[in-house]
Amino acid sequence: MRAYSLLKQTRPVLLSLMLATAGTAHADLFGGLGKILENSGDARTTKLGNILTTTHKAFGEMSDEQEREVGAQAAAVLLEAAPPLDNDGVQRYVNRVGNWVALQGERPNLQWRFAVLDDNDINAFAAPGGYVFITKGLLMRMQSEAELAGVLAHETVHVLRKHHLAAVQKGARMDLASLVAGEAVRDDQRRAQMEKITGGFKELYSRGLDKEDEHEADRMGVVIAARAGYDPYGLPAVLQMLGAMNPKDGALAFMFKTHPAPALRIERLAPVLDRLEPYAAQPQVRDRFQAQLATITKDAK
Amino acid sequence: MKIFRMLRVLPLIAVLPVMAQPASVVRDTELMAQPFADAKPMAVLKARQQVDVGERRGGWYKAKSSDGKSGWLRLTSVLLNSTQGRGDSGLAATRQLLQSGRSGTTGVTAATGIRGLDSADVVNAKPNTEAVTRLDTLAADSSESRHFAGDEHLSAKRIDYLPAEEK
Numbered sequence: 001m002r003a004y005s006l007l008k009q010t011r012p013v014l015l016s017l018m019l020a021t022a023g024t025a026h027a028d029l030f031g032g033l034g035k036i037l038e039n040s041g042d043a044r045t046t047k048l049g050n051i052l053t054t055t056h057k058a059f060g061e062m063s064d065e066q067e068r069e070v071g072a073q074a075a076a077v078l079l080e081a082a083p084p085l086d087n088d089g090v091q092r093y094v095n096r097v098g099n100w101v102a103l104q105g106e107r108p109n110l111q112w113r114f115a116v117l118d119d120n121d122i123n124a125f126a127a128p129g130g131y132v133f134i135t136k137g138l139l140m141r142m143q144s145e146a147e148l149a150g151v152l153a154h155e156t157v158h159v160l161r162k163h164h165l166a167a168v169q170k171g172a173r174m175d176l177a178s179l180v181a182g183e184a185v186r187d188d189q190r191r192a193q194m195e196k197i198t199g200g201f202k203e204l205y206s207r208g209l210d211k212e213d214e215h216e217a218d219r220m221g222v223v224i225a226a227r228a229g230y231d232p233y234g235l236p237a238v239l240q241m242l243g244a245m246n247p248k249d250g251a252l253a254f255m256f257k258t259h260p261a262p263a264l265r266i267e268r269l270a271p272v273l274d275r276l277e278p279y280a281a282q283p284q285v286r287d288r289f290q291a292q293l294a295t296i297t298k299d300a301k
Numbered sequence: 302m303k304i305f306r307m308l309r310v311l312p313l314i315a316v317l318p319v320m321a322q323p324a325s326v327v328r329d330t331e332l333m334a335q336p337f338a339d340a341k342p343m344a345v346l347k348a349r350q351q352v353d354v355g356e357r358r359g360g361w362y363k364a365k366s367s368d369g370k371s372g373w374l375r376l377t378s379v380l381l382n383s384t385q386g387r388g389d390s391g392l393a394a395t396r397q398l399l400q401s402g403r404s405g406t407t408g409v410t411a412a413t414g415i416r417g418l419d420s421a422d423v424v425n426a427k428p429n430t431e432a433v434t435r436l437d438t439l440a441a442d443s444s445e446s447r448h449f450a451g452d453e454h455l456s457a458k459r460i461d462y463l464p465a466e467e468k
Contacts, residue, residue: 011352012322017355064358072430072433073428074316075421075433075436076428076430076432077425077426077428078428078431079424079429079432079433080426080427080428080429080432081418081422081426082418082422082425083429083432083436084432084436088439089303091439092439092441095440095441095447096415096441096445096446097449097461099440099443099445099446100441100446100447100449100455101439101444101448103443103447103457104354106459108443111437112441113433113437113440114440115436115439117418119417119418120417121417121418121419122417128413130435131436135418137417141325158464168428171364177333191326198428200308202373202423202424202426203424204425205420205423206420215351216465219463220462220463221463222463223462223463225461226458226460227457227458227459227460228450228455228457229450229454229455229456229457229458230455231359232360233357233359233360233376236355236377236404238382240376240381241381243380243381244322244381244382244383244384245383245384246383246384247383250417251304251417252417253417253419254417254418254419254420257419257420263380264326266376266377266380267327267377269377270377270378271466272463272464272466273359273376273377274338274375275463276360276460276463277337277338278357279358279460280336280358281359281460282455283453283455284456285453285455288452288453
């Protein structure tokens, strides 16, 4: 009981810190809040101030706008780790597929942003607020738009279900319990705490989400792909492809470290996947997909 | 002569996407005459039995059992065999070569040899907010996405989510 009440107390503080972190979008990470507060004429600053002083809602109830700011910070970490592929055609294509897929979920009005990361590693990521990234390495191993739609649908579920927000809250809260002594903290302390929050996202992406979150994203993702009119077996086919690769392949290491094994993911889908058989004949859309892949291959030469 | 040799190879390339892949049956399952649940069962395959699978149609793979029976198997009833032992795809190594001079992260990547994007890249990344803002320029809006879907006759359906466990 005692632990619970402690958590309850630290929650508003954590939220403020999360938002403070997100508010630094145009500031140097380590210059942080101090700089922002100096530029008090800036519209962003006003917004940040309001958020900091008025928000006492629970983390799960944060507004879409607040979630977006937090997510942008998380996305900024991912885009530095692996930059977007320099191919506007492919980026637009993936945004169209992704947005069409995202329209079939519970949060169609988020400003969904999709990107292919210029990295031969095989992976995909999501960040709060509607950011979804897929590596070039994974894209190049797919056969059809239905497979792409399945993977993007899986990632959108992490956003729909706020998996990352819940995980970072859970993880960072424990740190903060010992960190935060009171509400009135000095700027330098606040900066240290903000780094802690950004660190929370870095740590989360390194460790991966809860394995049950991944299974849930698979289970909902296949349905969302089917709702979008695609052959719903695109995602399971990608999982088969991943399972058929050499598990020691370096391009798979990060994804295998952060996700359940492909065989287990298929196993978990198996008992319920037959319910989508009525939609099995929906299009795979191979030609349009392959035409886009061809422009990447050409770039590589 | 060279041209003739090349021509002989071409049909093989065309067949590549549906080339048979070795797979293992994961649970006792029926080999069906058609890729449908109510199709005629051709044979019962036992768990761990080896098969060759080819084309996928929906949730089914075209399959041939080790004793020569052909039919269709549920995608969830088999696992494609892993190419264990055939070595690295080479992608990680290529990436290392191409990107060894990149900036923006610490020297960790360059120092650790052949591997892909990993925890260290994420942990060492200083948030690139400018890259996030640039995503807006390539985003798609809903009406654009609907047209794009319509071009390939993708039509939206109402479908319930799947239960966590089959009831």
